[in-house]
Amino acid sequence: MPARVNLDGRISCPDQARIPVLDHGFLYGDSIYESFRTYRGGPILFERNFARLRRAAGDVGLALPWTEDALRQEVLRTLDDAANADESLVRIIVTRGVGELAPDPDTCAHPTTVIIVLPLQALPERLYREGVAIVFSELKRDAHIASIKTGNLIHQVLGARQARRAGAVEAIFLTPDGFVSDGTRSNIYFVLDGRVVTPSTDVGIVAGITRSLVMEVAADAGVPIREARFTPDEVRNAAEAFITSTTRGILPVTRIDGSPVGTGTVGPVTFRLMDAFRSAVDTLARTEPKA
Numbered sequence: 001m002p003a004r005v006n007l008d009g010r011i012s013c014p015d016q017a018r019i020p021v022l023d024h025g026f027l028y029g030d031s032i033y034e035s036f037r038t039y040r041g042g043p044i045l046f047e048r049n050f051a052r053l054r055r056a057a058g059d060v061g062l063a064l065p066w067t068e069d070a071l072r073q074e075v076l077r078t079l080d081d082a083a084n085a086d087e088s089l090v091r092i093i094v095t096r097g098v099g100e101l102a103p104d105p106d107t108c109a110h111p112t113t114v115i116i117v118l119p120l121q122a123l124p125e126r127l128y129r130e131g132v133a134i135v136f137s138e139l140k141r142d143a144h145i146a147s148i149k150t151g152n153l154i155h156q157v158l159g160a161r162q163a164r165r166a167g168a169v170e171a172i173f174l175t176p177d178g179f180v181s182d183g184t185r186s187n188i189y190f191v192l193d194g195r196v197v198t199p200s201t202d203v204g205i206v207a208g209i210t211r212s213l214v215m216e217v218a219a220d221a222g223v224p225i226r227e228a229r230f231t232p233d234e235v236r237n238a239a240e241a242f243i244t245s246t247t248r249g250i251l252p253v254t255r256i257d258g259s260p261v262g263t264g265t266v267g268p269v270t271f272r273l274m275d276a277f278r279s280a281v282d283t284l285a286r287t288e289p290k291a
């Protein structure tokens with residue numbers, strides 16, 4: 001049974017896991033979450049996911065009922081039960097819990113924790129050789145709210161629809177004052193005048209765990225990534241672009257808003273970072289303790 005749900009400690013198949021309709025996570029998206037994929041069957045850099053979860057809990061005023069170690073053990077227990085032959089996608093959700101029919105968190109007694117383990121659906125390798133299309137979204141997100149990883153994801157839902165309609169894999173949001181932020185579920189990077197740039201965290205982005213690792217790997221590879229604020233117009237002439245997320249790693253972007261990026265093929269800087277990133281996660285997967 002490769003798909004498993006751990007609901008407050010009880011592990012079952014997804015269709016047996018039930019959330020009460022008065023849970024504010026269901027009613028209002030009042031929840032925080034983390035997503036990551038496994039490598040060699042286990043998490044890597046779990047402490048970074050936990051730190052981001054704890055930050056989100058602080059930002060929304062939710063008392064996180066977990067220590068890092070206890071939550072890691074619960075994730076490992078769920079992964080064990082799923083016993084996936086290949087890699088898994090793991091989502092941890094902590095909802096505000098059951099309360100009154102009003103968006104008032106003080107009416108909720110205690111949080112609900114859900115850990116979902118599914119088989120990882122990897123993208124076709126071809127897309128890593130040929131690149132993908134993305135679009136800029138006309139949706140604007142509030143910078144502060146955008147940086148909190150909550151279950152309130154209506155912008156992501158609308159952005160994903162927009163991308164799908166345009167035949168793209170990702171939509172990139174702008175801030176209300178027109179700066180590039182991040183995508184529905186990824187961070188973005190451009191190669192401009194031979195240097196790699198990415199929106200800085202103060203623009204209002206989810207600070208990706210993949211982003212943090214890619215920045216470290218890039219610095220080690222002698223290709224430091226500069227954090228900056230820039231508009232879509234300032235990156236129209238980028239030679240290369242790529243996006244990152246836990247499920248996709250580094251995914252090259254070769255078309256933006258229907259126009260080719262640079263030559264329209266995956267460029268040398270992106271390939272170099274993809275190689276360095278793959279070997280870094282491989283080393284982490286071999287060397288990080290799994291318990």
Ligand SMILES: Cc1ncc(COP(=O)(O)O)c(C=O)c1O
Nearest residue numbers: 185186187206208209210245246
């Ligand atoms: C809005 C947003 N930006 C960026 C990311 C990338 O984060 P990570 O590298 O931790 O997957 C995500 C991941 O879900 C996201 O939802």
